Amino acid sequence: MTTTVRDVVAVARGLADDVLFPGAMRVDGLDAIPAAHFDALAAAGLYGAPVPAEAGGLGLDLAASCAVVEELASGCLATTFVWMQHRGLVMTLAAEGTPAVLRDRWLGPACRGQVRGAIALGGLLPGPPRLRARPSGDGWRLDGEAPWVTGWGLTDLLLVAARGPGDSIVSLILDAAAQPGLAVTRERLAAVNASATVRLGFDGVLVPGERRAGQAPFDPAESMRPDRLRINGSLALGLVLRCVRMLGPGPLDDELAACRKQLDDALVTGFDAMAQARAAASELAVRAAAALAVQVGSRSVSVDQHAQRLVREAMFLLVFGSRPGIKNALLRRLGAIEG
Ligand SMILES: Cc1cc2nc3c(=O)[nH]c(=O)nc-3n(C[C@H](O)[C@H](O)[C@H](O)COP(=O)(O)OP(=O)(O)OC[C@H]3O[C@@H](n4cnc5c(N)ncnc54)[C@H](O)[C@@H]3O)c2cc1C
Numbered sequence: 001m002t003t004t005v006r007d008v009v010a011v012a013r014g015l016a017d018d019v020l021f022p023g024a025m026r027v028d029g030l031d032a033i034p035a036a037h038f039d040a041l042a043a044a045g046l047y048g049a050p051v052p053a054e055a056g057g058l059g060l061d062l063a064a065s066c067a068v069v070e071e072l073a074s075g076c077l078a079t080t081f082v083w084m085q086h087r088g089l090v091m092t093l094a095a096e097g098t099p100a101v102l103r104d105r106w107l108g109p110a111c112r113g114q115v116r117g118a119i120a121l122g123g124l125l126p127g128p129p130r131l132r133a134r135p136s137g138d139g140w141r142l143d144g145e146a147p148w149v150t151g152w153g154l155t156d157l158l159l160v161a162a163r164g165p166g167d168s169i170v171s172l173i174l175d176a177a178a179q180p181g182l183a184v185t186r187e188r189l190a191a192v193n194a195s196a197t198v199r200l201g202f203d204g205v206l207v208p209g210e211r212r213a214g215q216a217p218f219d220p221a222e223s224m225r226p227d228r229l230r231i232n233g234s235l236a237l238g239l240v241l242r243c244v245r246m247l248g249p250g251p252l253d254d255e256l257a258a259c260r261k262q263l264d265d266a267l268v269t270g271f272d273a274m275a276q277a278r279a280a281a282s283e284l285a286v287r288a289a290a291a292l293a294v295q296v297g298s299r300s301v302s303v304d305q306h307a308q309r310l311v312r313e314a315m316f317l318l319v320f321g322s323r324p325g326i327k328n329a330l331l332r333r334l335g336a337i338e339g
Contacts, residue, residue, distance in 0.1 A: 012068040033079050047110065047112065048111025048112065050091055070238040073234065074245070077235060084235075088119040089157055090110045094107060095213075098213050099210070117157045122200075130144050132164070139211070142207060149199070150195045180204075181203045181205040184198050233263045285314040
C-alpha cells in the first residue's frame with residue numbers, strides 16, 4: 001500500500017494531538033525534551049521526511065514538509081524545533097555530492113531516527129568569519145563559535161558549516177559530544193528551553209578528513225533563497241493553528257489560511273515577498289497567542305496555562321531564523337519603524 005502525503009500529514013496531526021500537545025506544558029518546564037517524543041516521530045518515519053523513498057525516506061517535497069511541520073508545531077513547538085534541525089543533516093547525507101562513505105554509514109540510520117542531527121551554521125553568518133575550518137594534517141581544524149546550537153545532548157551528530165580556504169563553506173559532520181577544544185555553554189531560554197540550546201566555542205577542534213561532507217564557494221545569497229526560508233514560517237503557522245483551535249471559530253482562521261498562502265506564493269515571487277510573508281506569520285503568531293490569553297482571562301498568566309506558554313513561544317518566533325529583511329518587515333508591522 002502506498003503512503004500518500006495526506007496519510008503522512010494525518011499521522012503528524014495524530015502525533016501532535018495525542019502525544020505532543022498533551023505533554024507540551026510538562027515539556028515547557030523541563031531542561032530537555034523526553035526521548036519518547038522523538039521516538040514517536042522516528043516510529044512514524046518523520047526523521048526521513050525529505051529523503052527520497054528509494055533512499056529510505058518518505059520523499060516529502062517542501063510543501064508536504066511544511067504541512068508536517070505546521071501540524072507538529074501545533075502540538076509542541078520545542079519538540080518540533082529540535083526535530084527540524086535533523087532536516088539539515090539528513091538532506092546533506094542524501095545529497096548527490098556527499099561522499100559515499102558518509103552516506104553509507106549514516107543515511108539509513110538517520111532516516112530511521114536512530115541517529116539524530118543538530119546543526120551549527122556559524123560559518124554562514126554574514127560579515128567576517130565567526131567559525132573557520134583550516135586544513136590540518138589529513139583533516140580539518142575548527143576555530144571560532146557557533147552562537148546557537150539546538151538539541152545538545154539530544155542528538156548524535158552535528159553538521160557544521162564553517163568558512164574554509166578561498167572563501168568557501170566547508171561542511172563537516174562531527175560527533176555531537178564533548179571533545180578536546182570544544183566549549184559548550186547552555187543557554188537558558190524563556191521559551192522552548194527544553195530544546196537544550198547551547199553556544200559552542202571551537203578552539204582547535206580536530207575533525208578527520210573523511211568527515212567532510214562537502215565544500216562550496218561561500219555565497220551569502222544562498223541563505224536568502226525563499227525555499228530555504230519557507231519552512232521556518234510553518235513553525236509560526238503551527239502555533240497559530242493551536243491558538244485558533246483553542247479560541248474556536250473566528251476571523252483568525254481566515255488569517256491563518258491567508259498567511260499560509262502568502263508564504264507559499266512567496267516561493268515563486270522572491271526574497272522580499274518571503275521576508276514579508278515570514279514577518280506576517282510571526283506577527284500573526286503574536287496576535288493569536290495574545291488573543292488566546294485575553295480570551296482565557298487572568299488565568300492565562302498562571303504557569304500551568306497554555307496561553308502564557310504560547311505567548312512566550314510567539315516571542316521566540318519573532319527572532320528565530322531571522323534575516324535583516326524579515327526583521328525590518330517585522331519592525332515596520334509592529335510600528336517601530338516607518339515605511
Ligand atoms: C533559541 C534559538 C535556537 C537556535 N538554534 C540554532 C541552531 O541549532 N543552529 C543554528 O545554526 N542556528 C540556530 N539559531 C540561530 C538562528 O538560525 C538565527 O541565526 C537567529 O535566530 C538570527 O538571530 P538574529 O537576527 O539575532 O541574528 P544573529 O544571530 O545575531 O546573526 C547576525 C546576522 O546573521 C543573519 N543570519 C543568521 N543566521 C543566518 C544564516 N544561517 N545564514 C545567513 N544569515 C544568517 C541574521 O539575519 C543577522 O542579520 C537559533 C536561534 C535561537 C534564538
